[in-house]
Amino acid sequence: MILLLPSCVLGQYSYGTTGLLHMPTADMQKDKTFLFGGSFLNKNMTPSPQWNYDTYNYYVNITFFPWLEISYDLTLNQGKPGKYWPKRTWGKFVNQDRQFGARFRLWKEGWYYDWTPQVVFGTNDPGSHERNGGGKIIIDDDHNTNHYTRFFLAATKHLTFEGVGEIGAHVALIYSREDNNYFTRPAFGANFELQLLETDKWQKWVNGLNLMGEFDGEGINVGASYKIWRDNINVIAELHECKYFSGGIYFKLHLR
Numbered sequence: 001m002i003l004l005l006p007s008c009v010l011g012q013y014s015y016g017t018t019g020l021l022h023m024p025t026a027d028m029q030k031d032k033t034f035l036f037g038g039s040f041l042n043k044n045m046t047p048s049p050q051w052n053y054d055t056y057n058y059y060v061n062i063t064f065f066p067w068l069e070i071s072y073d074l075t076l077n078q079g080k081p082g083k084y085w086p087k088r089t090w091g092k093f094v095n096q097d098r099q100f101g102a103r104f105r106l107w108k109e110g111w112y113y114d115w116t117p118q119v120v121f122g123t124n125d126p127g128s129h130e131r132n133g134g135g136k137i138i139i140d141d142d143h144n145t146n147h148y149t150r151f152f153l154a155a156t157k158h159l160t161f162e163g164v165g166e167i168g169a170h171v172a173l174i175y176s177r178e179d180n181n182y183f184t185r186p187a188f189g190a191n192f193e194l195q196l197l198e199t200d201k202w203q204k205w206v207n208g209l210n211l212m213g214e215f216d217g218e219g220i221n222v223g224a225s226y227k228i229w230r231d232n233i234n235v236i237a238e239l240h241e242c243k244y245f246s247g248g249i250y251f252k253l254h255l256r
Contacts, residue, residue: 011212011225013039013236013248014046015124015148016059016073017101021223021238023187023216025170026120026156028069028105030254035061037250045240046075047147047179050097053078057248067105069122073148074098099125099148109157117157125149149177163197174217181218189214223247 012019016037019025022045029035038058043051059073074096079089101124109118125148154172161167172187193210196203208227214220223238237247 011223011236013037013059013250014041014057014073014075014246015099015101016057016061016071017103017122017124018061018069019154020170020189020191020212020214021216021221021236022240023170023189023214024103024120024122024152024154024172024174025168025189026105026109026118026154027168027170028066028103028118028120029061029063029252031063031066032255033063034253034255035059035250037248039236039248040246041075042240042244042246044244045238045246047181050147050179051075051077055093066108069101069103071101071124072098073101073124097147099146101125115157117155120154120156121152122154123149123151126151147179151175160195163195165192165194165196167192170214176217183217185217187215187217189216 011021012024014022018027018029036059038056041055041057043054046055055076057073057075059071061069061071063069076093077095077097079085079092079094081090101122103120103122105118105120107116107119110116125146127146127149152172152174154170156168156170159167168191170189173184174187175184176182189212191210191212194206194208196207198204198207210225212224213222219241221238221240222242223236225234225236227234232252233249234252235247235249237245240246
């Protein structure tokens with residue numbers, strides 16, 4: 001039996017938001033869901049030239065309403081040779097970059113017709129103050145200190161096979177203003193979460209494994225997440241460009 005049911009996958013651990021690995025999707029968490037987590041980030045998946053070294057991040061994320069998700073992500077910075085960093089800080093994590101993110105659901109999956117996908121508009125690190133002062137909020141990376149800036153429109157559709165698992169298909173249009181990496185491109189990906197009938201112990205252990213693959217507008221990434229304990233403790237791992245490892249852990253609480 002084939003069912004059409006929504007599910008949600010937290011990925012995008014470099015942004016602290018819901019999605020696949022690096023590309024956004026239209027998945028939304030349940031209303032009043034609170035998330036917090038942290039990750040190891042390979043230097044090849046962080047904005048360059050700000051991070052030319054492996055780093056870490058941590059984040060909080062809350063879905064205030066079924067149609068609104070807000071995130072706050074902090075990525076650790078090392079001191080580097082130059083006028084801003086004393087020599088004693090070089091190569092040490094002494095600062096952190098901050099970024100906000102927001103996602104708005106424009107259309108719910110299955111509204112009016114079963115075949116309609118869910119549609120979400122979102123942004124990460126949309127703007128910050130000018131480097132030269134004045135307090136003006138801008139998105140031009142030549143004059144400010146935001147490094148993860150992007151805007152996106154994403155659509156997602158799920159297909160559930162009872163007793164087997166669920167497939168999610170995702171497409172997005174991304175307008176990127178990340179450091180020295182400006183582009184407007186499509187992205188697409190898919191995930192498959194195992195939901196086997198639990199007639200034996202091994203089926204119980206593999207349920208919650210979620211396999212993911214994507215083209216994020218720049219390259220192909222593969223990875224997986226796994227629910228260690230129900231949906232409250234989850235781990236996620238990625239091979240960025242199919243070769244650079246990053247991964248993390250996040251905790252999920254439903255506040256009602």
